[in-house]
Amino acid sequence: xxxxxxxxxxxxxxxxxxxxxxxxxxxxxxxxxxxxxxxxxxxxxxxxxxxxxxxxxxxxxxxxxxxxxxxxxxxxxxxxxxxxxxxxxxxxxxxxxxxxxxxxxxxxxxxxxxxxxxxxxxxxxxxxxxxxxxxxxxxxxxxxxxxxxxxxxxxxxxxxxxxxxxxxxxxxxxxxxxxxxxxxxxxxxxxxxxxxxxxxxxxxxxxxxxxxxxxxxxxxxxxxxxxxxxxxxxxxxxxxxxxxxxxxxxxxxxxxxxxxxxxxxxxxxxxxxxxxxxxxxxxxxxxxxxxxxxxxxxxxxxxxxxxx
Amino acid sequence: xxxxxxxxxxxxxxxxxxxxxxxxxxxxxxxxxxxxxxxxxxxxxxxxxxxxxxxxxxxxxxxxxxxxxxxxxxxxxxxxxxxxxxxxxxxxxxxxxxxxxxxxxxxxxxxxxxxxxxxxxxxxxxxxxxxxxxxxxxxxxxxxxxxxxxxxxxxxxxxxxxxxxxxxxxxxxxxxxxxxxxxxxxxxxxxxxxxxxxxxxxxxxxxxxxxxxxxxxxxxxxxxxxxxxxxxxxxxxxxxxxxxxxxxxxxxxxxxxxxxxxxxxxxxxxxxxxxxxxxxxxxxxxxxxxxxxxxxxxxxxxxxxxxxxxxxxxxxxxxxxxxxxxxxxxxxxxxxxxxxxxxxxxxxxxxxxxxxxxxxxxxxxxxxxxxxxxxxxxxxxxxxxxxxxxxxxxxxxxxxxxxxxxxxxxxxxxxxxxxxxxxxxxxxxxxxxxxxxxxxxxx
Ligand code: SF4
Ligand code: SF4
Numbered sequence: 001x002x003x004x005x006x007x008x009x010x011x012x013x014x015x016x017x018x019x020x021x022x023x024x025x026x027x028x029x030x031x032x033x034x035x036x037x038x039x040x041x042x043x044x045x046x047x048x049x050x051x052x053x054x055x056x057x058x059x060x061x062x063x064x065x066x067x068x069x070x071x072x073x074x075x076x077x078x079x080x081x082x083x084x085x086x087x088x089x090x091x092x093x094x095x096x097x098x099x100x101x102x103x104x105x106x107x108x109x110x111x112x113x114x115x116x117x118x119x120x121x122x123x124x125x126x127x128x129x130x131x132x133x134x135x136x137x138x139x140x141x142x143x144x145x146x147x148x149x150x151x152x153x154x155x156x157x158x159x160x161x162x163x164x165x166x167x168x169x170x171x172x173x174x175x176x177x178x179x180x181x182x183x184x185x186x187x188x189x190x191x192x193x194x195x196x197x198x199x200x201x202x203x204x205x206x207x208x209x210x211x212x213x214x215x216x217x218x219x220x221x222x223x224x225x226x227x228x229x230x231x232x233x234x235x236x237x238x239x240x241x242x243x244x245x246x247x248x249x250x251x252x253x254x255x256x257x258x259x260x261x262x263x264x265x266x267x268x269x270x271x272x273x274x275x276x277x278x279x280x281x282x283x284x285x286x287x288x289x290x291x292x293x294x295x296x297x298x299x300x301x302x303x304x305x306x307x308x
Numbered sequence: 309x310x311x312x313x314x315x316x317x318x319x320x321x322x323x324x325x326x327x328x329x330x331x332x333x334x335x336x337x338x339x340x341x342x343x344x345x346x347x348x349x350x351x352x353x354x355x356x357x358x359x360x361x362x363x364x365x366x367x368x369x370x371x372x373x374x375x376x377x378x379x380x381x382x383x384x385x386x387x388x389x390x391x392x393x394x395x396x397x398x399x400x401x402x403x404x405x406x407x408x409x410x411x412x413x414x415x416x417x418x419x420x421x422x423x424x425x426x427x428x429x430x431x432x433x434x435x436x437x438x439x440x441x442x443x444x445x446x447x448x449x450x451x452x453x454x455x456x457x458x459x460x461x462x463x464x465x466x467x468x469x470x471x472x473x474x475x476x477x478x479x480x481x482x483x484x485x486x487x488x489x490x491x492x493x494x495x496x497x498x499x500x501x502x503x504x505x506x507x508x509x510x511x512x513x514x515x516x517x518x519x520x521x522x523x524x525x526x527x528x529x530x531x532x533x534x535x536x537x538x539x540x541x542x543x544x545x546x547x548x549x550x551x552x553x554x555x556x557x558x559x560x561x562x563x564x565x566x567x568x569x570x571x572x573x574x575x576x577x578x579x580x581x582x583x584x585x586x587x588x589x590x591x592x593x594x595x596x597x598x599x600x601x602x603x604x605x606x607x608x609x610x611x612x613x614x615x616x617x618x619x620x621x622x623x624x625x626x627x628x629x630x631x632x633x634x635x636x637x638x639x640x641x642x643x644x645x646x647x648x649x650x651x652x653x654x655x656x657x658x659x660x661x662x663x664x665x666x667x668x669x670x671x672x673x674x675x676x677x678x679x680x681x682x683x684x685x686x687x688x689x690x691x692x693x694x695x696x697x698x699x700x701x702x703x704x705x706x707x708x709x710x711x712x713x714x715x716x717x718x719x720x721x722x723x724x725x726x727x728x729x730x731x732x733x734x735x736x737x738x739x740x741x742x743x744x745x746x747x748x749x750x751x
Contacts, residue, residue: 005633007645009731011717012638012661013470015317018669019724022677075672117673117725249678249691298687300709301314302547302560 023076025196029187030083030239036170036180041091045176049086051095055102056082063111077116081105084124084239087177088232088279089131097135101127121286122246125236125279132279164222167229178232188238197242200251204258205237205265212266233265236278246286253289253296260292261285314548314685316540317718319470319639321509322598326473329481330594330607333622335407339382339613341367342392342402345653346438347445348374350400359386362414363611364588367403370433376446376653377436380414381591381611382407395635395642402650405613419587425455428496435583436590436653441475441544441573442636444654447580450570451497459568460554461490461499463577465506465517466537466544469637472657474594477607478575479506479513483520485581486574490524492584502532504574505553509539541639542716546571548685560712575656595655597623600662601630610651616658617647630660638665639717669726680719680729686712690719690729697736702743710736 037045060078064071072078085105089098105127113119166172170180177184191197206228213227214220228234237258241247247257264281285292344350349372361367361380368378384407392402420431433448441464451458463486467475478486493499502524504517514536521532535553537543547558549571556567564571579590591612598605603624610619616633620626634641635655651658680690688709696704710733719729 005643005645005647006631006666007643008632009728009734010634010638010640010642010715011721011730012632012634012641012643012666013319013721014668014726015722016667016669017722017724018726019672019675020669022675022724072672077675115673117675244675244677249676249681251682297689297692298681298684300560300688300712301551301686302557302562302712303709 019075019077022196023080025191025194026080026239027076027083029190029194029196030080030087030177032183032186033087033177033180033235034083036183037087037091037176040170040179041176045091048089048091048093048095048098048176049083052086052089052098052102053079053082055099056085056106059103059106060111063107064115067111069115072116075116078106081110081123084235085127087235088124088128088175090174091176097131100134101131104130117245119245120290121283122240122243125240125282125286129279129283164225164229167226172230174230175232178235179230181229181234184234184238188234191238191242197238198251198254200254201241201247201258201261202237204255205241205262206233208259208262209233209265212262216266216270227269231269232278236282237261240279241282241285246289248289248292248296250293250296250298253292256292256296257285257289260288313538313540313552315683315687315718316542316548316685317683317721318539319468319541319721321539322470323473323476323509324471325596325598325605325607326476326510326512328473328477328606330474330477330609332592332609333611333614333619335382335409335411336611336614336618338387338404338406338615339611340390340392340402340404340615340650341378341381341613342394342400342650342652343368343371343378344394344398344400345378345444345612346376347443348372348376348449351375351378353389353401353403355386355403357386357389360384361386361405362412364414364417364591367405370446373452374446374449376438376448377434377589378403379436379589379591380405381613383410383412384408395644413588417587419585420583422492422496422584425496428492431584432580434589435580437576437579437583438590438653439573440575440579440593440654440656442640442654442656443546444652447572447576450565450572451493453565453570455497457565457568458497458499458570460501460503460550460570461493462550462553462564462569462571463490463502463504464544464546464549464571464573465504465510465513466549467510468507468539468541468543468545469639469641469657471598471659472596472637474596474607474656475574476510476513477594478578479510479516482575482578482581483516483523485578485585487520487523488581488584489577490520490581491527492581494524494527494530500530502530503553504532504534505537505543505549506534507539507543508536541718542685542714545685545714545716547714560709590653593651593653593655595619595651596657597659598657599630599633599659600665601626601628601660603627612653613650615648615650616644619651619658620647620660626660628662631663631666632661634659634661639721640715669724671727672725674723674725674727677724679722679724680727683718683722685716685718686714688713688719688733690723690733691727693736694727694729694732697732697739700739702740705736705740711740713737 056078105123109123110119214224217223261281265277268277351368353368362383365380388404439445713733
């Protein structure tokens with residue numbers, strides 16, 4: 001019976017929740033939006049999803065191989081990046097652009113900064129912004145739906161309002177996964193229930209956009225509702241602004257992050273000339289995250305002060 | 309409560325053995341008694357090979373002020389004084405006694421005469437009692453203070469570690485021993501306020517402690533509170549418990565007495581009470597024997613120095629080869645290389661855990677999810693500490709307050725990337741200490 005037993009530092013049990021399981025939950029939470037996209041924009045959207053996810057996973061494996069790092073099999077983070085990126089692209093985008101975008105997300109934004117956990121900005125968001133700039137003429141001419149719908153097909157523009165029902169169902173122009181509010185909210189609830197994310201970022205972000213729009217639209221609740229149901233706000237606030245790596249970890253940090261992102265979105269929407277509000281806002285707050293994190297560090301018990 | 313509770317985690321309780329009254333096992337063939345079963349200087353053996361000893365015979369005297377005497381746990385013959393490798397890597401002598409199977413008590417054993425502060429303190433010292441919650445800090449040292457400073461005696465009945473129920477058994481089966489100790493402390497140490505901190509998942513024990521409260525209060529002149537606390541790990545962490553029971557914050561690097569408190573584990577109290585009543589020092593220990601590999605889990609009263617393997621044998625043996633065998637609970641317990649390791653004074657459980665129970669996720673890079681820092685009871689940022697430690701940045705480590713870490717394991721427990729956070733904190737603390745020593749040497 002005196003065989004060598006395993007020696008290790010405590011603790012010897014674990015909550016059981018792994019990185020892989022968290023990533024899997026994010027993928028599951030994005031399924032409704034993916035399905036809605038396929039219905040609204042046609043089956044080609046699934047092709048975009050498949051190519052982007054495959055490209056992201058492939059580039060991650062390739063990059064790890066070249067960088068002589070262990071291939072992160074199965075942490076599923078590249079798949080999450082791929083799916084998020086795809087859902088932020090229009091269904092009629094040329095597939096080669098998806099591949100270039102994936103390359104940018106995985107190799108430039110994630111890989112070169114040291115891989116999972118080390119990237120300062122969200123790979124999917126940054127790739128989306130990059131593609132918007134790089135393929136601007138292409139996308140604008142042929143595929144106008146990639147632009148933030150806030151500036152073209154939503155009530156925010158002075159045009160005729162899309163009905164709230166259409167917004168909830170996602171029956172308007174936009175990227176594959178960003179239009180169907182109902183599907184995104186369903187995914188958000190799943191993430192909250194599974195405790196993958198907390199309410200702080202989405203509530204601070206979406207709530208403040210609602211408030212500012214309410215005021216700017218002359219106290220019109222319908223217009224304010226339309227503002228939060230459109231323009232990539234939901235997918236951004238629920239899925240991208242809650243990315244662990246690039247947003248603060250403390251509750252107060254998250255609230256500041258959400259507030260900041262919503263104010264920038266607001267400024268861009270109402271005063272900016274650039275069409276993409278939400279992505280830029282999140283990207284900007286990503287960059288501020290290390291500062292927010294150090295401002296909002298929790299007070300250490302028993303160090304200064306008499307409170308916890 | 310005017311203040312909010314500290315963070316923590318909901319660990320699985322797995323208190324399978326809580327309804328099993330302790331059973332005394334038969335005399336083991338031999339016992340191996342290390343001279344260091346407490347914090348502080350090892351005890352000095354006072355017996356030689358060939359000496360005959362009985363249960364309770366002094367075999368080693370305290371090796372300094374912060375130390376504790378050690379007594380024979382079986383009757384028989386000292387056969388060897390060997391070297392024993394402690395889990396912290398240092399080697400101390402160990403007295404090996406071959407049992408005659410009789411368990412004859414030493415005839416000089418008699419209840420101590422206690423009629424003053426000094427005689428009570430001396431009695432506690434002679435009882436060999438150390439912190440039985442696991443820390444093993446010699447109990448008499450805690451009370452060797454200006455007694456006027458003690459405003460609260462906090463009795464630690466939290467028992468927050470999964471599996472472990474030996475304290476629960478103390479609260480159910482040894483109320484009288486606890487009472488003897490408390491009344492003596494009240495009378496001779498002038499304790500005015502007693503607070504019992506207990507987790508809400510121990511219904512029967514809470515009732516029992518309420519009864520104890522009534523009995524002690526009936527003897528007059530003190531307040532007694534039973535505080536029922538949520539079952540959130542690490543409720544039994546000394547500083548956590550003091551904060552949750554009396555609302556005081558023990559500053560980093562300070563002791564409970566610096567805020568007018570002394571915290572004592574309930575089994576420690578019972579051991580003192582037993583000594584006051586009978587004069588029999590601490591020579592046996594109730595341990596919870598559990599884990600997926602133990603055939604008949606239970607609570608067993610074991611002579612100190614008995615090999616784990618014999619205790620497992622007493623519990624029907626092991627059903628499969630365990631992945632890990634540990635002293636104590638799974639959150640803070642210490643693994644042993646093999647089951648010849650002896651039961652120590654401060655052992656409250658031995659667990660033979662199966663692969664299934666010890667399953668950890670794969671270690672992957674930190675994804676900055678914040679779970680570690682949001683669960684740390686003390687508000688530390690383990691992920692940031694780990695990054696600072698990687699750079700050996702002692703200035704940052706100091707600022708991040710790593711020296712406050714109590715190594716409770718909440719952070720590692722919740723980390724989805726299974727980062728070795730507790731281990732890193734331990735290493736970082738050592739690094740900081742070395743750095744400080746270097747600076748002091750320079751100055
Ligand atoms: S819990 Fe683990 S993965 Fe999450 S921030 Fe802490 S160290 Fe990183
Ligand atoms: S940092 Fe230390 S005190 Fe905080 S949870 Fe981890 S082990 Fe416990």
